[in-house]
Amino acid sequence: MYKDTTVPLKNVTLYSSGVAYYEHEGEASGASRIGLSFTPEQINDVLKSLIVSDSAAKNISVAYQSEDALRKILESLSVNLSEVSDLADILYAQRGAELEVVTGEKAAEKIVGKILTVDRREREAGGDTLSLFASDGVHIVPFKEIRSFRFTDPKRGEDLNTALSVLLRSSSASKKNLSVLIDAEGKRSVRLAYVMESPVWKPTYRIDAGSGTAEFQAWAIVDNSTDIDWNAVRLTLTTGRPVGFKQNLYPPYFTYRPTLPLMAGAAAAAETYDSAYGEADEAYNEASSPRMMMSMNKVSAEAKMSSSYDYGDSIRDTVNRNVAASDASAEMFTFTPVKPVTIGRQESVMIPIAAVKLPAEKFSVFSNMHLRENTHPKFCVRIENTSGMKFPAGPVSVSSEGAYAGDAVLEFLPAGDTRIIGYGDDMEVNGSLTKKSSSSIDTVKIAGGLLRTTKKRVYDSTYTVKNSAAKSRKVLIEHPITGNAALVATKALLEKTPALYRFTLSVDKNATGTLAVSESEIVETTAALIKMTANDFIAYSSDADMPKAVRKAFEDIAAKKAKLDEAKSDYEKLSADYKRIGDEQRRARENLEATGSSTAQGKQFLDKLMRLESELDSIKTKTEGARANLDKAEKDFSDYLKTVKAG
Incomplete structure (x- = not known):
């Protein structure tokens, strides 16, 4: 025989992923039955994760009613109460069963008979009636005259009693009962643990930004969505994504x-x-x-x-x-309050996680200053997490000098890290940005038919900040890193992120301040000399930024290129003449075929055809010679470019 045992809830771990880990710990004596109650939405998680620990246990089992158990149990009984709404439905479903009915207001009358039918009638017509087939005939009994009845079959009476007991135990349709049955002897400790869906715990923060330090408070909003009172429970709040x-x-x-x-x-x-x-x-x-x-x-x-x-x-x-x-x-990262907490069922509380002083500094921060446009900065406070704790992301209420200043969002803050938290627009300060860039040749080298040039590119940005306030401002300017360029001067640099430089600038009241940011990079380019034109060679030879030796090399290359271009021009001219004479010859042949060679006009075309044939042979010989001369000139020029060295 199992003894009902209560094992109280001792530990709860809430995860930011939407589940909670519950641990019950207590004492049990002998064979024990530990009852737990869950909603249909919770039961699947419990069945998936339940752990039972009892060092003295000989056997452990978990019993529960399966889904739709109530209907199935009721349907298995001879008196089925699963789909009945009133007494008429119950008796109609038992047609053929023998019933003992007591009627009469003063003198009681017993009628024993089998249920024939139940007729439903309007109240004005006398109401519902029960028809019983008895030994002396059929009795029509109005429901309003029935004082009591019972089934003469004891089994039906027992089933009716069982059905009512089942309905009583399952009166709360939203609850599913689960029993942990433990066969054991003696007194010992028992532990149960399981995971269920739970509301996520929510962190919130308060920052009171002072001068040099900030009062930092972290709070957690915790919801007990269970039907169990959390009495002196050890609560652990966990962030992470299991x-x-x-x-x-x-x-x-x-x-x-x-x-x-x-x-x-x-x-x-x-x-x-x-x-x-x-x-x-x-x-x-x-x-x-x-x-x-x-x-x-x-x-x-x-x-x-x-x-x-x-x-x-x-x-x-x-x-x-x-x-x-x-x-x-x-x-994962965890927070555990020093003292156990007490939270009633379906109640919520807000508990403190930390209350510390952190190094802090207030800035007016320019994050997206546009070119030649006035922009207002954000009021920000820069804090350093020296608490040794890790704080998950959450909303922040910011105060300054004891008064509410605005709301902000804190991203995940590891121990030892810093964060800039923006909480409002600084309308008394505005800023603008101007940019310029320049490029100069650093080195030039010609070798192996290639021109290798390195150029130094400088990007200059000037930030102008006007402070119209009656107090001085500490301004922080975020400057996007330009490609692979390096920062030339780091005097005002506060810190660097993967995409930004952060510079500081102090601006007096009713004054204007400027910040100059210079970046530079070396850009290397390689070009094949053989793909350049004569104009390219002439341009390089006359570029004053080029070294003298390089300019001289390009002058020589330009001269060689001129000879190559001359050979190419000769060949192209002869090729054009050859094509022109060939076209004239084709037309003369067509005219000769049209007029015939025996006519006077035909003889003229024939003479012209012979003359063009002679010219064509001569041009062909010259064209072949020009092609050979061009091929030699191209090869000589290509070989020459490979031998040129300068720089």
Whole structure:
């Protein structure tokens, strides 16, 4: 016999991922039954995660009613109360059962008979009536005259009592009862633990920015969404992203099974017999036999089951992936209040996490200053986390000099790190930006037919800040890092992020201040000399920024290029003449074919054709010579470029 035992809740760990870890600890004596109650939404998580620890346990089991258990239990009883709304429904469902009915207001009358039917009538017509078939005939009994009744069959009476007891135990449809049954002897400690869905705990912060330091408070909003009072519970608040998922473990699950045809014998079918033609017909007859067709149906059913209900591998793979990914929980950060907390069921509290003084400095911060546009900075406070704690992201209420100044958002703040928190616009300060850039040749080198040039590019930005306030301002200017350029001067540099430089600037009241930021980078370019034009060579040879030796080399290259261009021009001119004479020859031949060679005009075309043929032969010889001369000039020029060295 199990003894009801209460194991109180001792520890709760809330995760920012939306779940909570609950631990119950207490003492048990002998065989124990530990009752727990959950909502239908919680029961799946509990079944997935429940841990029971009892060093003296001989056997442990967990009992609970499955989904829709109430309806199924009621339907299993001879008196089914699952879908009844009144007495008439109950009696109508028991038609044929024997009933003993007591009627009459003064002199009681007993009628024993089997229920024939129940007739529903309007109240004006006398109301509902019960028809009983008794030994002396059918009795029509109005419901309003029935004082009591009972089933003469004891089993039906017991089932009615059982149904009412089940309904009483399940009166709260929103609760599911779970019993942990432990077979053990003696007095000992028992521990239960499980994970359930829970509201995330929410951090909020307060900053009172003073001069040099800031009063920093961290609070946590905690919601007890359970139906258990948290009395002196050790609470742990955890940030991080452990792997979590839901699985529908509570309702019974029935797998798919195919329906196969019966293997029973059947009457022999009529057959006809044809002449044999060989093995092919034997194979056909075997494939068409009833046994083979039944086998094919079975294979088809199995294939359908595999394609439509193949859950095994997908679930296994999912669990394996979740287990492999769960190592991320090692990156969590925890906060535990010094004293246990007490929170009533369905109540919420706000508890302090930290109250410390942090190094702080107030700035007016320019983050996105646009070119030649007036921009207002943000009021910001820069804090350094020297508390030794890690603070998750959350909203911040900022005060300055004891008065509310604005709201802000704090991103995750590790121990030892700094954050700039903006909480309002500084309308008394504005700033503008101007930019310019310059480029100068650093080195030039010609070798191997290539021109290698390194240029120094300088990017100058000037920030102008006007302070119209009656107090001086500490201004922080965020300057985007320009490509691969390096900062020339770091005098006013406060810090650097992957994308920004942060500079400080102090501006007196009713005054204007400027900040000059200079960046430089060396840009290397390589160009093939063979791809340059004569104009390129002339431009380089006359560029005063080029070294003298390089300019001289380009002068020589330009001269060689001029000779190559001359050979190319000769070849192109002869090629054009050759094409022109060829076109004239084609037209003369067409005219000769049209007029005939025996006519006077035809003889003129014939003479012209002979003359053009002679000119064409002469031009062809010259063109071939020019092509050879051009090829030699191109090769000589290419070889020459490979030998040029300068710089």
